[in-house]
Amino acid sequence: MQKTEVLWAPIEQAYHWVHRAVHILNNHENGSATQVRVQYDALLQEMADHKATVGSLASAIEQFLKVTASFAPGLFHCYDLADLPRTNNDLEQCFGAVRHHERRATGRRGAIPGLVVRGSVRVVAALATRLHHYTAEELCLWDYHLWRQVRERLTYREEARRRQFRFRKDPLVYLAQIEARLLQT
Template identity: 25%
Template sequence: MFERLTEVKGCLDRLIAHHSHPQLIQLHQGLCAALQLVQPKYSLLHQVADWLTQIADLLDPAGKPLRSSEQVQEEMLDYLVKIETISNQQPDLQPFFQTILKTTLNYAPGLFHCYDIPGSPRTNNARESDFRDLNRRLLRTTGQKGLTRRLIQRTGPWELLHRPDNLQNAILALSQIAQPDFAEERQRIRQHRDRFRMHTRSQKQSSRQLSKLEQRWANLSPNSS
């Protein structure tokens, strides 16, 4: 915002230099006063933004030689020492540094090990995006909110796996599966779903299930007197 308003100020400078107008001058004066008021805070935030940019670049493996988790962690700690020195010289930066330090230490146990596994994503953002897409797709096809967890629990995480992008490719993929393997997997899914047969949110269905349970229980041998 500060940078955009600075651009507006530059534009006003050129407009006034070309053709002055009282309203332009008034706007220019008000804008200059506002920018001058927030300039100190902007300088601090700009410094912190630069820190975060440097940290993001440090952690990004793209365009860099392969590094082990220990190497990346050492580089990160060295950079934290560097910005700590800067923050000690400017006390107003201390709260920002402490937040960066605390966040880094909190995430440190799971932040660096991905560098030891080639191709491993550094974050779970892509997986979270998959869950959001799944939620939207299930809401669109079933009309039910909160169905994702129940569906995954009852049918398995098939919705999260890579799948053919159209019906023709799906038929082609399924046609390559041996019939015994298909039958075995179908039976496994049925057995898995049976575990959730008594799970329901419907009061009427719950009553029917309890009634059936009582009927089945009545067929057992009564307690001996």
Template identity: 30%
Template sequence: MHDVQEALRAHVDDVWAIQATLEPDGGTCAERQAQFQALQAQFHASDNPIRHHMGQVMASFAPGLFVGGEEADLPKDNLDLERWFRQPKGHERRMHGHRHTGVRLVQEGPTLLLALDAHIAHPEPFTAADLWPYRHSPAPACQRQAMHRRTIMRRARSKKNRSLLLAELERRYFEET
């Protein structure tokens, strides 16, 4: 067991060396690209099959890694990428633990998107004083209508409440005409 860990430790150090070439704080784009190519050539020429494979993988990733140079204002990680596209789907998946975000984005989307992107204009945590002016702000009409439709559809799916819902809808229809 100890021998396996020692063998893996060298490969972990290799992965850290590769990661260091990808970090923007590690120098200019040209310097980091040169370091990456040197590591890639070193790994590809290695007799160790794992390092040789790392070199092959690095060669396949190399064409797209340093595109844009220093001027590129690209997202730094997946969360930054989601903020860039303004789609909180990943956040939603982590929030309730399912792959599908569910109907929540459709129904609460008009206010949820603003809440999820609020950190862009307000980098520090919100305080009660920051939120107090919005305490009586109503949800947009489209959101209220979507929530109302959801309530009706949930009642319609219930075998127990379906007849009551139909009677209520029929009564409302005759009252309006």
């Protein structure tokens, strides 16, 4: 035990930093994104300034700082937006629920092509209904022009998907039709 005693201080310090990071990110004080970010940045600066004190764990601290810097732009939004999933696991659970319902509705076990075309509407609707049960009045069409824009985008995607299918089904016929249209103009 006495031989390894010198190794424990750096481990204890690194462990303390990680636990402080967890405490800050858990945000039990319900601070804003800016407040959490300021606290977290102060901790990261402390870690960067004193990483030499943890000996051989300095490379692990450097990696922690590097990974945190790459995630930093999107790390703090969840503190200002109440229903935004806080972790990748929470986000995956949301999308997993959408995939589960799509599989139940379509009977397909694999990827659902309809999500590629209509995902911008179906995924948003599925996630929104997890947070709130809407009444008929809330679901009424309020902005006809906005609805038309969404419909146009969906129609465009459906047509692109149809063209892909036609090309895969018979590429020579598809290309001949395009060539004929090109020569007509």
